[in-house]
Amino acid sequence: MLERRAESAAEIYARYDPRTRFGPFGTALGLSLGEEGETWLGAGLTWDWRFGSSPYYGELHVMPGYYRAGDGFDLGGPIAFRSGLELGYESWNGWRYAVSYDHRSNAGIYDENPGVETVQFRVSVPLD
Secondary structure, eight states, rough: OOOOOOOOOOOOEEEEHHHHHHHHEEEEEEEETTSSEEEEEEEEEEEEEEEETTTTTEEEEEEEEEEEESSSSSSSSSEEEEEEEEEEEETSOEEEEEEEEEEEEEEHHHHHHHEEEEEEEEEEEEOO
16 A cells, blocks of 8 residues: 655646647646645646537646745655646636646656645636
């Protein structure tokens, strides 16, 4: 059995998805700040799909980035990957409401590879 070392903590996460696409993949820029001074800044790819013609959608994302532990949980080094799944609803005006789960770790590039998970309720607002 794996011992849980990270404590529950609050995080603020802001993400911007520019309209840049690479085939079926979108792009994303993200910044998160944790209550113990943890900071993550990254950029990566997203992949969306629709459930038929309904307003419901799913999204996968993978974003490498820089992580600073502050007084919070040490992820083993400054490079950390954030990957996850989002399930949500997009309204007629483009606002999205979703539940999202993601995982952050260094993907084994350092000797120690602890990870943290985040569960979020996201509200996304189109900027244009």
